Amino acid sequence: MPEDCLFTSLARFAADVYPIIFQNDLYRYLIGAGGTFLVVNTLLAGWLARRKIRKDKPGWRQMGREILASLRTVMIFSLIGLAIAVSVNLGLLDVYEDPAERGWPYFMANVIALIVAHDAWFYWTHKIMHRPRLFGWFHTLHHRSHNPSPWTSYAFDASEALVNAIYLPLALIVMPSSILASFIFTAHMMLRNAIGHCGYEVFPARADGRPLFDWMTTVTHHDLHHARARTNFGLYLTFWDRVMGTEDPLYYERFARAVGKPPLAKGVNADDPRQLQKAG
Structure with missing residues (x-):
């Protein structure tokens, strides 16, 4: 095909x-962040009042700023999405329609790999963006929300939005994925991001006041990052923070406080009902 015809064809496809x-990117943000705000921060706010991590609430001016910044992030994400679509159209990326094309075991492994690899990507890029020489270029806007809301989830500087956006095309280069797997990954990313900024500890706790699913980041985990900034860089998993020694030493204490279960004294076994009764 002549170059001018190819360019015209691609331009029409892109348009x-x-x-x-x-x-789709706009709806993902509005449904994810807006839905979380509506359900957690509005409808269930009274029921979850005892699990409010901080006493004060984000102001409307802050949330308005977050929404405006997030619309720019949506634009950047959608442009990277367009680049992915054009690359697929040219045969440069392998994104297919039938989720069972490579078998259901591959599909499930694909979704898990996309999420786990993204957690590693987020941890390391996030940690690097916190270096003093880079923080002002990449991460200042997000940390203006010292007390975050679900709307904070996409409130990035343009440079940070680009760093977050390029993960998916890089992953697709090495990991052929179905449209459904990509959708589940992005939906999970949006929901976990919005919940992580909601300000209410919605994750379950054990009897000793620690997270029931301790390998996952909780709302308190990321809220501490906004409060103290130098710790808790993970997005979905606590793995990298623990391996690299960057988990906040106050994490378990703050989580226990948020769920209304003071942490047990040293030497108390949370699996022993008699010790729990004495401790209580």
Whole structure:
């Protein structure tokens, strides 16, 4: 195909698919962040009052700023999404429609790998962005939300939004994925991000006041990052923070306080009912 015909064909393709891609990215943010704000911070706020991590609430001016910044992030994400679509159209990336094309075991492994690899990508890029020479260029805007809200989840500087956005095309280069696997990954990313900024500890706790699923980051885990900034860089998992020694030493104490279960004294076995009764 002549170069001018190829360019025209790609331009038409981009013009056709970009509105759909932008709409999907916008809806993902509005449903994820807005849905979390509506359910957790509004409808269930009274029921979850005892699990409020901080006494004060984010102001409307802050949330308005977050939404405006997030719309720019949506634009950047959608442009990277367009680049992915064009690359697939040119045969440069392997993204396929039938999720069972490579078998269901591959599909499940694919989704898990996308999430786990993204957690590693987020941890290391996030940690690097906190270096003094880079913080002002990449991460200042997000940390203006010292007391975050679900709307904070996409409130990035343009440079940080680009760093977050390029993960998916890089992952797709080495990991052929179905459209459904990619959708589950991005939906999970949005929901965990919004919940992590909601300000209410919604994760379950053990009898000793520690997280029931201790390998996952909780709302308190990320809230501490906004409060203290130099710790808790992980997104979904606590693995990298613990391996690298960057988990906040106050984490378990703050989590226990948020769920209304003071942490047990040293030497008390949470699996022994008699010790729990004495400790209580």
